[in-house]
Amino acid sequence: MSSPKNQFSETNLNAIFWARSVAVVGASATPSKLGHIITKNILEGGYAGNVYPINPSSDSILGLTAYPDLEDIPGDVDLVIFCIPGPLVPGLLGKAAAKNARGAIIISGGFREVGNSQLEQELIQSAQEHHIRLIGPNCQGVNFTPNKLCASWPLFTKNGSLAVISQSGTVAATLAGWAEEEGIGISGVISLGNQSDLCETDFLEVFGQDEQTQVIAMYVEGVKNGPRFMDVVRKIDKPIIVLKSGRTPGGEKAAASHTKSLAGRDDVFSGICQQLGILRATTIEELYDFAKGFTSLPLPGGNRLMIITSSGGSGILAVDVAEEGRLQIPSLNTGLATTLRGSSIPASTVIGNPLDLTGNAASEDYLETLQIAEQADFADMYLMIFGDPIPGSAEKLANVFEKSKKPIGICYLGGGQTQAEELSQFHQRRIPVYPTPERAARVLAAIHDKKNLLSYRQEVYS
Amino acid sequence: MSSPKNQFSETNLNAIFWARSVAVVGASATPSKLGHIITKNILEGGYAGNVYPINPSSDSILGLTAYPDLEDIPGDVDLVIFCIPGPLVPGLLGKAAAKNARGAIIISGGFREVGNSQLEQELIQSAQEHHIRLIGPNCQGVNFTPNKLCASWPLFTKNGSLAVISQSGTVAATLAGWAEEEGIGISGVISLGNQSDLCETDFLEVFGQDEQTQVIAMYVEGVKNGPRFMDVVRKIDKPIIVLKSGRTPGGEKAAASHTKSLAGRDDVFSGICQQLGILRATTIEELYDFAKGFTSLPLPGGNRLMIITSSGGSGILAVDVAEEGRLQIPSLNTGLATTLRGSSIPASTVIGNPLDLTGNAASEDYLETLQIAEQADFADMYLMIFGDPIPGSAEKLANVFEKSKKPIGICYLGGGQTQAEELSQFHQRRIPVYPTPERAARVLAAIHDKKNLLSYRQEVYS
Numbered sequence: 028m029s030s031p032k033n034q035f036s037e038t039n040l041n042a043i044f045w046a047r048s049v050a051v052v053g054a055s056a057t058p059s060k061l062g063h064i065i066t067k068n069i070l071e072g073g074y075a076g077n078v079y080p081i082n083p084s085s086d087s088i089l090g091l092t093a094y095p096d097l098e099d100i101p102g103d104v105d106l107v108i109f110c111i112p113g114p115l116v117p118g119l120l121g122k123a124a125a126k127n128a129r130g131a132i133i134i135s136g137g138f139r140e141v142g143n144s145q146l147e148q149e150l151i152q153s154a155q156e157h158h159i160r161l162i163g164p165n166c167q168g169v170n171f172t173p174n175k176l177c178a179s180w181p182l183f184t185k186n187g188s189l190a191v192i193s194q195s196g197t198v199a200a201t202l203a204g205w206a207e208e209e210g211i212g213i214s215g216v217i218s219l220g221n222q223s224d225l226c227e228t229d230f231l232e233v234f235g236q237d238e239q240t241q242v243i244a245m246y247v248e249g250v251k252n253g254p255r256f257m258d259v260v261r262k263i264d265k266p267i268i269v270l271k272s273g274r275t276p277g278g279e280k281a282a283a284s285h286t287k288s289l290a291g292r293d294d295v296f297s298g299i300c301q302q303l304g305i306l307r308a309t310t311i312e313e314l315y316d317f318a319k320g321f322t323s324l325p326l327p328g329g330n331r332l333m334i335i336t337s338s339g340g341s342g343i344l345a346v347d348v349a350e351e352g353r354l355q356i357p358s359l360n361t362g363l364a365t366t367l368r369g370s371s372i373p374a375s376t377v378i379g380n381p382l383d384l385t386g387n388a389a390s391e392d393y394l395e396t397l398q399i400a401e402q403a404d405f406a407d408m409y410l411m412i413f414g415d416p417i418p419g420s421a422e423k424l425a426n427v428f429e430k431s432k433k434p435i436g437i438c439y440l441g442g443g444q445t446q447a448e449e450l451s452q453f454h455q456r457r458i459p460v461y462p463t464p465e466r467a468a469r470v471l472a473a474i475h476d477k478k479n480l481l482s483y484r485q486e487v488y489s
Numbered sequence: 490m491s492s493p494k495n496q497f498s499e500t501n502l503n504a505i506f507w508a509r510s511v512a513v514v515g516a517s518a519t520p521s522k523l524g525h526i527i528t529k530n531i532l533e534g535g536y537a538g539n540v541y542p543i544n545p546s547s548d549s550i551l552g553l554t555a556y557p558d559l560e561d562i563p564g565d566v567d568l569v570i571f572c573i574p575g576p577l578v579p580g581l582l583g584k585a586a587a588k589n590a591r592g593a594i595i596i597s598g599g600f601r602e603v604g605n606s607q608l609e610q611e612l613i614q615s616a617q618e619h620h621i622r623l624i625g626p627n628c629q630g631v632n633f634t635p636n637k638l639c640a641s642w643p644l645f646t647k648n649g650s651l652a653v654i655s656q657s658g659t660v661a662a663t664l665a666g667w668a669e670e671e672g673i674g675i676s677g678v679i680s681l682g683n684q685s686d687l688c689e690t691d692f693l694e695v696f697g698q699d700e701q702t703q704v705i706a707m708y709v710e711g712v713k714n715g716p717r718f719m720d721v722v723r724k725i726d727k728p729i730i731v732l733k734s735g736r737t738p739g740g741e742k743a744a745a746s747h748t749k750s751l752a753g754r755d756d757v758f759s760g761i762c763q764q765l766g767i768l769r770a771t772t773i774e775e776l777y778d779f780a781k782g783f784t785s786l787p788l789p790g791g792n793r794l795m796i797i798t799s800s801g802g803s804g805i806l807a808v809d810v811a812e813e814g815r816l817q818i819p820s821l822n823t824g825l826a827t828t829l830r831g832s833s834i835p836a837s838t839v840i841g842n843p844l845d846l847t848g849n850a851a852s853e854d855y856l857e858t859l860q861i862a863e864q865a866d867f868a869d870m871y872l873m874i875f876g877d878p879i880p881g882s883a884e885k886l887a888n889v890f891e892k893s894k895k896p897i898g899i900c901y902l903g904g905g906q907t908q909a910e911e912l913s914q915f916h917q918r919r920i921p922v923y924p925t926p927e928r929a930a931r932v933l934a935a936i937h938d939k940k941n942l943l944s945y946r947q948e949v950y951s
Contacts, residue, residue, distance in 0.1 A: 061848075136837055136847065167848070181878065181905030195802020196848065197876030200903035201925075246802060272805040275812035281843055285801040310927040311806065311902075339602075339747040340657020340708060343734040344773065350737035375598055381743055385598065386523075386629070386658065414659035416643065440773075441662035443643030463663075465772040 166220025167196025187212020338414025352472020628682025649674020800876025814934025
């Protein structure tokens, strides 16, 4: 465990994120129970602080000494995680405070989400009285990889620069799962739950200041306090991508029911996003695709895109999406076309933009094309579509991808077993790869759209 | 091998699809060569007819006797596959005809696609002279699972009811790969190439008549003969889903360059699709999603959708997409709500539509909710979102899914290792599962849209 840093100045949530010790109230030896799963994930995630399982009917859980009650813990506890029935929680915050806990994650449900607003009020009052900040209730917990603290499920351990803040535990787990699988990794994942105390904006502030986080992806159904949300966003020097549900009347109604609060008119939210340079995604996959792109692609200086492909059809599909996203697909000039024709790329290559290396493409041909185009400063960004079983792509491309000051979008499809092997190589190198030309092109268009970025926010608001 | 059926009456392409023997000209012992890969895939795909590798410098290839020339083959050959340089092909069609071949697949490139229209003309003339029908040139071959004939790559063997016709070999391989992976399988895959003889409409006709094919998915950049395309479509009693690239000016230009023919104005094509009840997809993934849905979901009688979920947020995302697709999300009436509240589903369930079983959901709860709603004839279709690690879902749902006269869309996400295991179970049972609520909801909306279906085509044109 790194020593705690006092980095989260305004919200002072160090006690939660950099907790030096955690207690799990409701820890269990029964594998199907959340109190078991969370304790296990904290241990298997490599958390280096003290872990105290609390359970009156066990002496030992997962190899750790279990304690009957919070007050039996030897020494202090920074963070308490509750996995017991909701009605029992408010009465225990005093005991947590007596152990100097300053944060609590309430996994437990049974509050406002099932109509029991009174219990939620009791919880809030108790927390305020005992100076404990709350995440939840009715949430899926917190995973903060810089502190190797996976107080959540499923277990994800891959360290990365992507932070996820979500009103849906499932959406959070889905994004983190994809990021784990593809080697992108996460800096943190927050499942907001009912947000009876800490809300989406508090965590925006946290990840805005967190050193490891470079990109923030959010799923929300509304924001708790519009003006404060806007204030906080304006100060954040990182791309923020938001998926907000409740676009249609029925969706708005369902969102209001889920969060038991006014979801907020969708068109108003859209306006705010445009004003603040927040990139709005329309689906879970798009939220992930955009976030993944921003974690590792530099910003382009202009909107000229060159597409290098082994699949003519895939190249055209990419052109459609790129043009719809206001990118330009310039034609080759005679000089560049001649140089390419004289190079060692396959004789069957269709010289143009898209440049179609055809089914004879080898990984070196992508590199050679890129280098020749770069010498002519032909484009501001590149899309490489590997549309066949082309071995060696990851190895050949890694170096140029990492050094490139221009974004290089990569798509791999139709490549059978070779593709599976190449993807694994790309993922090991944390190079983002997209499964279709359309998804890759949409990301490049988003990356180009400077409105989404802080540079724009700073220009306007600083 | 089944005995050939004279099922393709109008185009009489039995010689290709139900070939009793095939020769591979350019078969090779070198694993990286296409002539090797195709011969290997034919063998490993389980093809039961005779396979004759043709190569003047080998006696034996992949354990088969190799012949120096087509004329050296003992007996007749129905289908010849060419994997040699393009300029050599036209001169060999006479030898193929001498062996009574009636079909040829020309994998070879070097024709119109690289500007050599003269060579393509020679090929066409030679084929006409020798009464040989051509697929290609410059294509990725044919995979027809009813005859276990994978004269293509990668190797896909899973038998299914989905036929793919594609102007892009990569798009075809991508769709077939997903179908293989998810247990959906294929009836056939055609990579059209330059379409110097047989074109997209010929294969539409083939799969329109093929007994095993229930759904036809196409990727095209244009159609060769509009009126004939329309005539053939009108006679086909199966859902047809088309992805056409070239929507934007740049895309249209790239498409024209790829196919070396006028791609056709996109808005005209859109109009034709609407008129003929062809469902138009906008991305490769959507093409696959729609096709997958139509292979196994019955048509709904109305547009009322009930969403049963363990993830509140996912339910709302589904509502947005469903409403955008003109589905109705009816509210529960008091009677149904009371019955559900009195059932054995979790007490934490948020009774409504979406019905949110919350993180406490077990697979039985989905079934019980469905049965209660069905007794009240509450909906015309269902969307089940498994948004947590919920074991036993595939096993519990399989029976009701198969017997249901209403479509049941299934989505699984955020479920970690349990999800991987459940997906494998669903795939074994050929039950379509979607990775996000948005994609599942979009499929249900498409399935509902009767304009896409033959019932509509028949009404209008019969």
